[in-house]
Amino acid sequence: MNPFSVSRGALRTALLASVLALTCAGLVAPPVEARADRVRLGSASDASRASWSGPAFTMNGDGGVVAASMGRAIDAIRGGSGSLDVVVLAGSAPSSGSATPECDTVMGLAGVNSCTTWTLTAASDGNNAQVNQDIHNAEFVYFAGGDQCRYAAWKGTDLQASVKSVVAKGGGSGGGSAGTHINSSVVYDACRGSITSSEALADPYDSYATFTTGMFSWPHYADTINDSHFVARDRMGRLMSFTARAVKDGLTAGGKAWGVGVNEGGGSLYLDAQGKATLYGADAYVVLADHQPERAVSGQSLTYRNFKIWHLKPGATFDFAQRPTCGYYLRSVTNGRADSGLYDGTSSAC
Structure with missing residues (x-):
């Protein structure tokens, strides 16, 4: 038996027992209900054209958007002309600073019509109709850093098929840290x-x-x-x-x-x-x-x-x-x- 698994498992069990005891005693508040949050920057209307020139992908070592590679992906997908829409998928909100750090960088790049950040905290959010409409209408999907297990939980949901449709039409996908893993x-x-x-x-x-x-x-x-x-x-x-x-x-x-x-x-x-x-x-x-x-x-x-x-x-x-x-x-x-x-x-x- 692996001693690492035993020690970590025992620690996790002890911590869980402590949290449950505190919760029952009223000392720890129960988790808030999960919800999907949407923030859109740029144009309120999606770009529209008959075809795109990708696919293109970016795989980043940490969570942030890398302007050089992202700019190249955007140029490749739009064929050097026009503009496109980006959707950022996050499993949790940033702990501090801007609520849309990835879109803040993306909106500074040439050829971007809009950037929409969706924060999805439940596996069932993968079947959210508005989320999937935004993804279908986008040309690039960026998975933010965080917890790739949350992203893996979207396997089998509409979101999985929606992201595939973006790549199939000549768009792209990418991410950083956890978002790199899922790609x-x-x-x-x-x-x-x-x-x-x-x-x-x-x-x-x-x-x-x-x-x-x-x-x-x-x-x-x-x-x-x-x-x-x-x-x-x-x-x-x-x-x-x-x-x-x-x-x-x-x-x-x-x-x-x-x-x-x-x-x-x-x-x-x-x-x-x-x-x-x-x-x-x-x-x-x-x-x-x-x-x-x-x-x-x-x-x-x-x-x-x-x-x-x-x-x-x-x-x-x-x-x-x-x-x-x-x-x-x-x-x-x-x-x-x-x-x-x-x-x-x-x-x-x-």
Whole structure:
């Protein structure tokens, strides 16, 4: 049994018991009723035209909109002319400052007709008619930072289909932090809590390593698992564990799983309609698990030989349509211990 799960589970049980006791005693107020809140900036009328030139995507290392990559996505979708509408989806309101931080940035970019922020606090909000009308009428959907488990709960709702319709008409999707996670084809949903690299390597089947599949699968971006705040929070080990497990459990196709980790501090991976990604702002990594793990068993540490890792620096490109077979360095995990130098290595020649 994984000792991390026991200690965290016991702590969570104790905390829950304390909260329930305080609530029953009248010392803690019950949660307010969930509701969907809408704030629209810009034009009250939606842009309208027959066709759009995307799709285009942005995957950011932290929650904020990165103006450079977002501006490029907007230009690509509108084909360099006219204007479009953006919808921001958030699972909770900002704790301080502006109520619409993502839209505040978006409205400063060229080619934007409007930006609407929806704060949705319940899974059932995914079937809200006004929410889905706004998404259908938009050309880009941005998932804000926060809690990707809230976003995964919209699987099977009208919202899931609405976001897909935006991409299908030549629009785009993206997000930051939690919003980056939800845009990969295998989503680390964190529905039981966040897991560290050391915990994930100690047991790839730790109870906190939970995944959602079948949410979105964007063109040229299949078989991916996104991660965010990557170097700053030392998440290479957990992404290794995630990709090894995805291969072992058949969560991805062809015996391969591709991890994509983007660092915070302005890191943003822009993906165009042809599947070529361009990195902005801060480093990113692509991690390939391309064979069955030597050991990935519940309750035991991971052993996996030779993950292939591409280190991308700002301005670098990566072709997800024709994924490279060179330019990587190798790192392994043995009995739950990763090699040194995970974030830098001598790449193979191309």
